[in-house]
Amino acid sequence: MHELIVSFSCLDAAKLIDRLARAAAAVTGAAYAGFVRVDALCEAAHSVHVHAPPGDPLRVRPWLAESGVFKTLAASPAPVLLARDPSVGEPGFLATPVPVATREHALLWVAGRLFSDRDEELLSRFATAAGRALEAASGLEAAVRQLRGVHAFIRA
Template structure:
């Protein structure tokens, strides 16, 4: 009987903690960031610990990417700028240069390298930067929490398998 109670309790914990996955949280945060910023584009960029390389990790965009933000992001030099940046990066839109308008803010509290949350597709002002920074802080905490729950599930599965031997 005691083993049955342990198995049930462990299964309940694992099920409850498995509700959030980091990848799903990233997608939801990007979609919400686009809505908060009043644009259709948002995503995350990770900068390595040495601040030499930045790479896009997720992009929320409308079908077909009408503003061609995806190729602009990788080919414009903005990733190099983010790799060196400690603070927000704001670029004005420029139709002549096919630049969509861009705002990226650091994601504090998320311990993985130096991530940035970005939005694109219009001109952004200081108020947008402030709002997105606050959103990025909340997002960083959510990502930390989701990562912690994923780690807890792995540990609980180990406890459960050890206990059932």
């Protein structure tokens, strides 16, 4: 039992999210990427993870907080594409839903350049894979909790 628990516990969810964000940036050729969690019932969104280059040269972190993009994401079940316009501080932004089976939904986003329909398709496909990875990680965490319960019952 102990070996199963140890084996299933080796996945670090925070590291997985970071790796997925970095991969999304690499896949799309973007400097920035991250995840947003949306609670559609409350019409609210918040950042779960941001991958940014050192020093945040395009100031995407403050832009995320101040631009109103979270309200846009909370209101839109479809991908969101915002054009890049450096003259007004718009970094270029593309977000697509991550298919996960929860009450809240998640979006994977990339930013830092002008994005095309091809980028949207590519990010959408990657988001599907990311969703499967996140669900698998969640399943392993649930299995560990159940195995610990079984182990405690056996020892009692």
